[in-house]
Amino acid sequence: MKAKLKSRVIGQDHVFDPLERYVLIGEKGLAPPNEPKGAFLFTGPTGTGKTETAKALSETLNCILLRFDMSEYQDDKKFLEDLCHMLDTHTSGIILLDEIEKGSMKIFDYFLQILSEARITFQRKTYDLSGFYIIMTSNIGSKNIMGQDNFTVARKIVERLIQSHFRPEFLGRIRRDCQICFKPLDYDALKQIVKQKVEMEIIRLQEKGYSLSYSESILPFLMNEGINPEFGARPIVQTTQKHIAMALVCASQTAGILTVNNSQLTLA
Ligand SMILES: Nc1ncnc2c1ncn2[C@@H]1O[C@H](COP(=O)(O)OP(=O)(O)OP(=O)(O)O)[C@@H](O)[C@H]1O
Ligand SMILES: [Mg+2]
Structure with missing residues (x-):
């Protein structure tokens, strides 16, 4: 799996160890009960392969990719409606929440529930998300690391900005090694x-x-x-x-x- 992803997404080799590790756990049904199969937060500069990695993973696993452009969701109820509409017809796959910082802050309450219980309720119906991987992406900090050649320094800057932007209870639900900063492409x-x-x-x-x-x-x-x-x-x-x-x-x-x-x- 790693080799396939590496050949598709160039220059981001550090992403695939943690990704493969947790996907293997998810695929073997060993993820913690009542949680999604895996949850990842991809950060880093624009155009460096975050969305591409989610697409490549869905092709590798031969599963559906349900993508939500969070910048279109200033209304949290609309997001819930659209998500549950998708969940009416899909019970497994990858849910990609792109640019999460651009959606309504209220949506984070749904994320908390999805990440810790793999459940969401809409119009009295409860949906089970334990068959899904959740991949979230964010561009936070990507402008701040422009021209920073030292990736360790760049990653620290992004991490600090991510920590000051997102609530600790949200970040606390995503494993540290699943919060992955993509590299600027050289x-x-x-x-x-x-x-x-x-x-x-x-x-x-x-x-x-x-x-x-x-x-x-x-x-x-x-x-x-x-x-x-x-x-x-x-x-x-x-x-x-x-x-x-x-x-x-x-x-x-x-x-x-x-x-x-x-x-x-x-x-x-
Ligand atoms: N590392 C990479 N290897 C191969 N192709 C890439 C890579 N990074 C980006 N691309 C190509 O560039 C385009 C944009 O990539 P992608 O959508 O993954 O960007 P992104 O990191 O999600 O950016 P944004 O934060 O703006 O959403 C795609 O067509 C993708 O194929
Ligand atoms: Mg993207």
Whole structure:
């Protein structure tokens, strides 16, 4: 499992030991009774693989991922309604609560109950969440660690801000080793990500009838076009998809080698 996740989420190897440990416990039915199968808090800079890790885990476990963008929930009742609506049709999987700090503070009362009892009641019906992993993400502190090359220092800064933002009874319900700070992606990691995204895009486009390969020269080109470490890998992903799409739009054939020509990607 770890190897699969590592090949999908680059430069975040420290995440997968605790993740695998608690997922194995969860999968063997050894999590504490009346608790979710596992609960994780992912922190750290934007675009570094927090949501991607949740997606990769759901694919590895072959289970559903129920994602809630908490910035859309200023109304706690609406969140409860949407969550329970999902729980009407799903009894296991991963619940991803993205950017938890952006939702209504009242929602934390539900989180407390979910994390400690794996239960939630809505309209007189009680739902059991003990078949779910709960993954929460937060961007708190990510601006404060911009340009901080020492990850130990960066992680400490994030931890301190997380502790001053969230109530102790909330953080106390998530094991310390399940509160994981993602690393800012360095140049080497971004280089590997460009290659990974090109190869993923080629596979995706196969299903649309394209038969593509690529010249290594497109990798530094895409890297140059997309690099903006402030936003992690996101600009690289967008640039890669945009340039490959443009090359295909301009090509008359559906098979060939992606190369760089006159500062743009072309299909030769
Ligand atoms: N470490 C990584 N390895 C491979 N791809 C990555 C990595 N980090 C980010 N990406 C890619 O960048 C895009 C954004 O990543 P993701 O959604 O995981 O960011 P995030 O950490 O959740 O950021 P945010 O805090 O803004 O939600 C995705 O397309 C993902 O595939
Ligand atoms: Mg995210």
